[in-house]
Amino acid sequence: xxxxxxxxxxxxxxxxxxxxxxxxxxxxxxxxxxxxxxxxxxxxxxxxxxxxxxxxxxxxxxxxxxxxxxxxxxxxxxxxxxxxxxxxxxxxxxxxxxxxxxxxxxxxxxxxxxxxxxxxxxxxxxxxxxxxxxxxxxxxxxxxxxxxxxxxxxxxxxxxxxxxxxxxxxxxxxxxxxxxxxxxxxxxxxxxxxxxxxxxxxxxxxxxxxxxxxxxxxxxxxxxxxxxxxxxxxxxxxxxxxxxxxxxxxxxxxxxxxxxxxxxxxxxxxxxxxxxxxxxxxxxxxxxxxxxxxxxxxxxxxxxxxxxxxxxxxxxxxxxxxxxxxxxxxxxxxxxxxxxxxxxxxxxxxxxxxxxxxxxxxxxxxxxxxxxxxxxxxxxxxxxxxxxxxxxxxxxxxxxxxxxxxxxxx
Amino acid sequence: xxxxxxxxxxxxxxxxxxxxxxxxxxxxxxxxxxxxxxxxxxxxxxxxxxxxxxxxxxxxxxxxxxxxxxxxxxxxxxxxxxxxxxxxxxxxxxxxxxxxxxxxxxxxxxxxxxxxxxxxxxxxxxxxxxxxxxxxxxxxxxxxxxxxxxxxxxxxxxxxxxxxxxxxxxxxxxxxxxxxxxxxxxxxxxxxxxxxxxxxxxxxxxxxxxxxxxxxxxxxxxxxxxxxxxxxxxxxxxxxxxxxxxxxxxxxxxxxxxxxxxxxxxxxxxxxxxxxxxxxxxxxxxxxxxxxxxxxxxxxxxxxxxxxxxxxxxxxxxxxxxxxxxxx
Ligand code: SF4
Ligand code: SF4
Ligand code: SF4
Numbered sequence: 001x002x003x004x005x006x007x008x009x010x011x012x013x014x015x016x017x018x019x020x021x022x023x024x025x026x027x028x029x030x031x032x033x034x035x036x037x038x039x040x041x042x043x044x045x046x047x048x049x050x051x052x053x054x055x056x057x058x059x060x061x062x063x064x065x066x067x068x069x070x071x072x073x074x075x076x077x078x079x080x081x082x083x084x085x086x087x088x089x090x091x092x093x094x095x096x097x098x099x100x101x102x103x104x105x106x107x108x109x110x111x112x113x114x115x116x117x118x119x120x121x122x123x124x125x126x127x128x129x130x131x132x133x134x135x136x137x138x139x140x141x142x143x144x145x146x147x148x149x150x151x152x153x154x155x156x157x158x159x160x161x162x163x164x165x166x167x168x169x170x171x172x173x174x175x176x177x178x179x180x181x182x183x184x185x186x187x188x189x190x191x192x193x194x195x196x197x198x199x200x201x202x203x204x205x206x207x208x209x210x211x212x213x214x215x216x217x218x219x220x221x222x223x224x225x226x227x228x229x230x231x232x233x234x235x236x237x238x239x240x241x242x243x244x245x246x247x248x249x250x251x252x253x254x255x256x257x258x259x260x261x262x263x264x265x266x267x268x269x270x271x272x273x274x275x276x277x278x279x280x281x282x283x284x285x286x287x288x289x290x291x292x293x294x295x296x297x298x299x300x301x302x303x304x305x306x307x308x309x310x311x312x313x314x315x316x317x318x319x320x321x322x323x324x325x326x327x328x329x330x331x332x333x334x335x336x337x338x339x340x341x342x343x344x345x346x347x348x349x350x351x352x353x354x355x356x357x358x359x360x361x362x363x364x365x366x367x368x369x370x371x372x373x374x375x376x377x378x379x380x381x382x383x384x385x386x387x388x389x390x391x392x393x394x395x396x397x398x399x400x401x402x403x404x405x406x407x408x409x410x
Numbered sequence: 411x412x413x414x415x416x417x418x419x420x421x422x423x424x425x426x427x428x429x430x431x432x433x434x435x436x437x438x439x440x441x442x443x444x445x446x447x448x449x450x451x452x453x454x455x456x457x458x459x460x461x462x463x464x465x466x467x468x469x470x471x472x473x474x475x476x477x478x479x480x481x482x483x484x485x486x487x488x489x490x491x492x493x494x495x496x497x498x499x500x501x502x503x504x505x506x507x508x509x510x511x512x513x514x515x516x517x518x519x520x521x522x523x524x525x526x527x528x529x530x531x532x533x534x535x536x537x538x539x540x541x542x543x544x545x546x547x548x549x550x551x552x553x554x555x556x557x558x559x560x561x562x563x564x565x566x567x568x569x570x571x572x573x574x575x576x577x578x579x580x581x582x583x584x585x586x587x588x589x590x591x592x593x594x595x596x597x598x599x600x601x602x603x604x605x606x607x608x609x610x611x612x613x614x615x616x617x618x619x620x621x622x623x624x625x626x627x628x629x630x631x632x633x634x635x636x637x638x639x640x641x642x643x644x645x646x647x648x649x650x651x652x653x654x655x656x657x658x659x660x661x662x663x664x665x666x667x668x669x670x671x672x673x674x675x676x677x678x679x680x681x682x683x684x685x686x687x688x689x690x691x692x693x694x695x696x697x698x699x700x701x702x703x704x705x706x707x708x709x710x711x712x713x714x715x716x717x718x719x720x721x722x723x724x725x726x727x728x729x730x731x732x733x734x735x736x737x738x
Contacts, residue, residue: 052593054569056576057520120483121681128521181482181679182619198595200622202603204679206482208520220518221569222596222604223559 001119004173005270006112008296008322010095010103013112016123016178021267025192026170026230027303028252028262029284029291031346033310033332035163035259037063037141041251045167048250049229054221057134060228061167061251067316068140068161072129072214079113079212079298080319082125086116091297097324101286102272105296105324112299113175113212124175124210134217154311155329155370162309165259167251168215168228169294169302170194172271176227179210191264192303193230201225212298235264235352246352246386258347263354271301278355280342280383281305288339290331292321307332334374340396341381349392353383364397444688446470446666448495448502455496455503457632459641464505467494472668474508474683479543480618484681488670491527491685497692500648502658504529506668507641514673515558518568523678524559526671527633527642531656531664531690533614542667542687543618550616552656554629556642558673561609561633602627609633610644614654618680626651661694 001014045061062071070076083091087110095106116125146159174194176185184200185207187193196207196216201224207216208225216227231249233239239247247253252262263281268274276282284291284305291305308317310329317325331339341358361378368374376396383392447468455461469492476486491508506527516522532540536549545551562568569576591598602611602623610631612624628650633642648658658664665687671677 054518054594056569056573120481123481130521131519134520181480182621199599199601201596201601202621202679205520206679218520219596220520222594222601224596224601224603226595 001114005102005272006173006299006301007102007270007272008105008293008301009108009112009299010099010105011107013173013299014114015173016114019271020189021172021271022187022189022192023267024190024264025172025267025273025303026235026262027265027281027285027305028260029281029305029307030165031259031307031332031343032162032164033259033307034257034346035063035165036257037065037163038256039063039138040254040256041165041260042137044250044254045228048231050226054219055226057131058217058219058226059137060215060217061165062137063163063165064138065141065143065161066164066320067145068143069138069164071137071139071166072133073136073139074133075129075212075214076295076320078127079295082127083111083113083116083297086125087111093323097322097327098289102270104286104289105292105322108297108322110297112297113210114173114178114299122209123178124212126175126179126209126212128205128209129214152311156313157311160312162312164294164306166213166215166294167304168194168230169213169300169304170228170230171303172301173299175210175212175298175300176207176216179206180204181206185216188232191230191232191235192267193232193235194227195229195232196225196227198222198224198226212295212300213302242351246354247350248352253347253350255347261342261346261353263352276355278357280345280353280356283338283342283356288331288336289324290328290335290339292324292328295320296322333369334372337377337379340376341379344381344394344396345383345392348394349383351385351391353391354386355384355388357382357384361395444470444472446472446493446495446504446688446690448497448504448690448692450660450693451496451498454498455643455645457630457643457645459505459507459632459634459643461643463496464494467496467505469494470688472685472688474668474670474685477669477680477682477684480680482680485670485672485675485677485683487672487675487677488683491668491670491683493666493668495690497648497658497660500660501645502648502692503643503645504666505641505643506670507639508670509638510635510640510672510674511638512674513558513635513640515562516673518572523673523676524557524671525635525640525673526555526557526677527640528553528555528669529644530667530669533654534650534657535653539665539687542665542685544615544621545617547616550614550654552624552650552654553613553615553621554631554644554646555611555613556609556631556633556644557611558633558635558640560603560605560611563606612646612650612655624650624652624655626655628655658692660692663689663691666690 002018003012004015004019006013041061050058064071091110093106094109097105113125117123144159144161148159152158170193184197203223205218208218216225219226234247237244237246248262252260265281266274266276291307293302308321308325359380363375364378365376378397380395385391471490471492473490488508491506494505496503514525531552533550533552538549540549540551596604610629612627612629613621614624615621629646631644667687668685670683
């Protein structure tokens with residue numbers, strides 16, 4: 001089997017195909033700390049793409065309450081168990097987070113799901129969830145680990161839950177692509193979006209079995225598998241509503257919690273992101289390392305990055321997002337001026353922001369966070385589209401507008 | 411010569427097994443050496459595994475093995491398939507039957523797989539005899555695949571049955587819209603797996619992973635599960651509309667391979683039971699379908715009976731000898 005470099009694991013790993021990378025890669029950062037679980041994202045996707053017969057149990061975007069919730073039921077526990085069974089007690093990391101961009105979180109010494117597979121019947125260790133597991137997508141909504149009499153406090157709450165927003169990760173090494181015996185699943189060279197060819201799919205469900213995130217789903221009425229299409233007509237700007245400009249997906253652009261920022265990042269050698277410090281996603285993932293991949297140990301090199309919830313016990317978060325969790329929470333809690341500026345870009349525009357610029361403003365406030373004094377500056381952040389044209393300009397402090405008095409007509 | 415007790419037991423068991431095989435008429439042969447003869451029949455055959463004339467047509471057994479050549483490997487639960495063939499007015503009919511204790515006709519269960527069977531022939535335009543492993547570039551194969559779930563028409567109707575109170579927003583849209591490529595892409599794009607009106611798909615391939623729909627979907631079929639056995643009849647005119655498909659002619663030989671999928675075993679794709687190519691011989695002249703060869707059967711029965719007696723005697727002797735030894 002060919003070897004590929006997985007930068008999220010800081011090492012080579014085996015994959016079914018030789019390395020091949022898109023020019024640009026679909027990616028997003030989700031700030032878990034801000035999600036209100038309104039499911040607007042879920043419904044935006046549902047009402048756009050999966051409203052038809054046979055797609056009844058399909059939720060390409062879903063928001064689940066961790067640690068008990070999961071769609072399909074216990075998907076992550078099951079994948080973690082497969083890894084643990086194939087490599088008991090050795091799913092560990094070495095080295096230190098904060099490393100270079102081809103190994104930013106140190107090195108994963110355990111096995112990926114590709115390495116745990118037998119290679120004969122499966123090239124990715126996996127399973128197919130049953131109908132029951134696909135029902136009740138929001139089971140255990142808002143269910144906490146405990147209900148203590150006293151309140152809870154930071155830095156780690158003793159009773160906790162959090163919302164995990166999920167869609168296809170349009171992985172760099174997609175398990176679904178590797179598993180399809182007839183190349184009906186493919187990754188687009190222009191934007192890395194992973195699609196199931198509905199003309200070629202024969203409903204074998206090898207992709208459903210293989211995807212650890214369970215984001216390839218079977219449609220029994222057409223007997224084919226379908227999955228999130230990354231709203232490619234919006235991303236490529238071919239949807240008439242985009243007026244030709246690369247636009248964020250449906251689930252991203254509707255988010256009232258302003259937790260989502262989606263874009264396209266440039267891919268260089270060995271699938272490592274090209275140096276692009278003015279791309280807000282690059283800045284958050286590689287410079288600040290504040291946003292982390294979901295279950296990097298699965299090995300697919302997923303492309304939705306999460307700012308971890310700062311109140312959740314760290315061992316749970318380290319299992320979910322890898323060893324970079326502690327530093328990420330520290331940087332999110334005490335953001336740099338750049339970071340605070342970038343956070344304003346979340347949901348400030350429907351068009352994809354390809355680069356940003358920070359214009360420094362005056363110091364406006366001093367706040368105490370975790371016993372540390374922090375200064376807030378009213379900087380202004382400007383977002384540019386793919387052609388370098390300004391599409392958004394927003395300041396850290398929301399402008400205060402006093403409405404002139406008027407006579408109420410009632 | 412002194413025989414040890416285990417050796418005698420083994421010989422006895424083998425003799426009995428052989429005799430029983432003789433009695434049940436199983437003809438074991440390596441796949442390659444098998445010839446399936448398609449005789450011409452005067453009456454138009456029915457597309458029905460129970461068509462009365464089938465009992466008069468001799469069968470051949472083709473051994474199947476697990477598919478162990480390419481990913482995804484699998485199968486191994488169906489050891490053999492029994493084949494019969496006839497032709498009538500330039501149309502070929504092939505009947506395949508195999509033992510399967512479970513009837514798997516999943517309707518909409520996402521984790522369940524269907525029972526299925528496929529016949530594979532060299533494509534008409536093949537420049538040489540193709541590999542029975544899905545052909546090779548330039549020498550493709552033509553595959554007719556029958557699936558239990560497709561025959562059941564599983565789909566919308568099955569969905570409504572399983573979830574009677576289920577509701578899909580699109581149900582309110584006019585039929586031409588919901589059946590269109592936009593809402594049912596696989597169906598709208600003509601992917602044969604999405605069809606609910608045909609149990610058999612006509613396919614072509616030129617290597618692993620290249621299986622695709624033939625331009626003309628002209629093979630048809632019907633299957634039935636009864637008492638732990640599937641029986642499926644396929645038919646297609648000798649000539650097909652497109653050149654990638656197989657071509658048949660009375661008096662000519664061609665090749666045939668079989669694959670069986672056991673849904674209960676999670677079989678699909680390459681996870682299947684496969685044969686190698688066997689010879690398919692289409693008889694030139696019209697022959698009256700012969701009744702079973704009673705002479706051969708009587709011979710088999712008598713020989714089998716004698717062998718059972720011999721085997722039992724051997725087992726008995728071993729038992730007596732053992733007891734005697736213990737006493738000594
Ligand atoms: S729309 Fe935004 S805030 Fe609402 S559930 Fe989705 S991600 Fe969370
Ligand atoms: S998340 Fe799953 S379906 Fe999406 S690209 Fe990765 S492996 Fe494929
Ligand atoms: S990117 Fe588009 S298709 Fe994918 S989950 Fe979001 S809305 Fe659905």
